[in-house]
Amino acid sequence: MVLAGLGGAAVAQGPLRAFAKTTAQIGDYEFISVSDGNLVLPRSFFFDGLPQDELAQALASFDLPQDQLEPPCNLTLLRNAERVVLFDAGSGPTFMPSAGTLLDNLDAAGVAADAVTDVVFTHGHPDHLWGVLDDFDDLVFPNASYHMGQVEWDYWRDPATVDTIGETRAAFAVGAARRLDAIEDRMSHFSDAAEVLPGIMAQASFGHTPGHMSFMVGGDSDALMIGGDAIGNHHLAFARPGWASGADQDPDLGAQTRQRLLDRLAHEQTLLMGFHLPNGGLGRVARDGDSYRFVRADQ
Template sequence: MLTKREFLKLFTAAGLAIGLPSIVRAQTAATLSLGNAKLHVINDGFMQLPMGFVYGSAPQAERDALLIQNGLALDAVSPPCNVTVLETDEGLIVFDVGGGTNFLSSLGGFFDAFIEAGFDPERVTDVVFTHAHPDHLWGIIDDFDEVIFPEAKMHIARSEFDFWMDKNTISKMNPERQSFAVGAKNRLGELADRFSFFEFGDEILGGIEAVDTSGHTIGHTSFVVHGGDQPTMILGDALTHPIISFEKPNWPTGSDHDMDQGIATRLKLLDRLSHDQMRVIGYHLTNNGVGRVEQSGTAFRFVGS
């Protein structure tokens, strides 16, 4: 029986061979040079979150004025989901895997686009997770209950893994988010023997540094990928809104597990990124997530590049 991976590879190849006009070969959303390596950004889809949930604690008049000034909706946030793939001579390293098809109907495009762009799942040596929220983790297992990257080792912060696997975590979460805990525990548990665990500050793979950006989750990690003269930080959800996260980093967000820690992390991270002028890839940022952080008076701004 064909696996989904094998089916997609055969289907794409056959479509290209006979020139079917209905088949469009997907491309990566962005490709960046990193010394002798490349970083590819592939979109998994987008989310639709109520503004009241994400920034319900922010001063409404000020929040609405900021959103209107930037031509953004007042009632909802619709962030993209940007998966990063590091391509080296040794293989492919994937950072997060999207939400798959069992979380939101607007997600789940990453793996098909990965195949259609010409990447081979069996060349993926490692999958690195920033954290275990559904839009980052659930895509690791497909509709056929198969792991999408059969040869890959998995990497996640020890504190993140332990939090989601703790039997008491589900009961401590708000009812509307308990499915996050159930889904995380099921997937992490099924893949437990594939995981390698790291601590903040570790070099988890050659040239990949784990940076403590906890707050969004207990063990949320960003990663600096070193190479050439252009290191890049893969932010995960440390900075999630292209305007508010930068201009108002001290506003709490309902998507953070620990709102106070989330604020402290944003302030520290923005100061570092603006000072170092390090390139970033944000999972939920615009411009395919790619840009830099600049200081703007007493605040900051995200500048796409």
């Protein structure tokens, strides 16, 4: 069915099954949201160190589990007559048992891995990068070119990163370096405001990682921001965007970026595709006083 309330973008919501997907026409591209499963994270990952009374008030309208959260992983695929562009590569087989279902869901959407022409990275965390290699360390997308922001590339390729990122994320650095080494000869780099591919513009959104990038596609009534993890959940990131998040490597910069993006998205009513947002990740941002609210594409 076509969903109302989305300006010029015609959006269809598939059945809510393991291979459910959301589709739309964005500029010259067909947009498809494809699931890579979900993460399983302790509640403390999101909420430790925050003022508990105000936290309870901020979360009162959300039906969140009390022990662990299971944020979805939504990858963006854009395709036209010339290209099949995948944003991020998913977790692959070794990061988390609940994730790594991308290939099955691409197949359900009628997209073969060897048909992907380009993989564009928002950042180098495991659930976005590790899926470039399979169980045998072969390339999952053998015919693709790869694209990563120069700042992000330099960070994960720096041998000092493993010693400075912190003990809990040291494995991220080791895993990223190995995978980036495997695709180095197919990699191109870009900077803020660059046109990465035709009609796809890079937007610096640093903070979650040192070189995290978002992307703008289309324009006017059918503009879409592919936000990666710059806006990392549908609850506290919207209700208290100025609060520092433990998910961000630079919590203060991450909060500044989040507030800036939410303000822009609410003002311009641009579609947002969020990697960890619910129901396929596609929706708009509504302003609620000094906070915001995620409005799903099917509402």
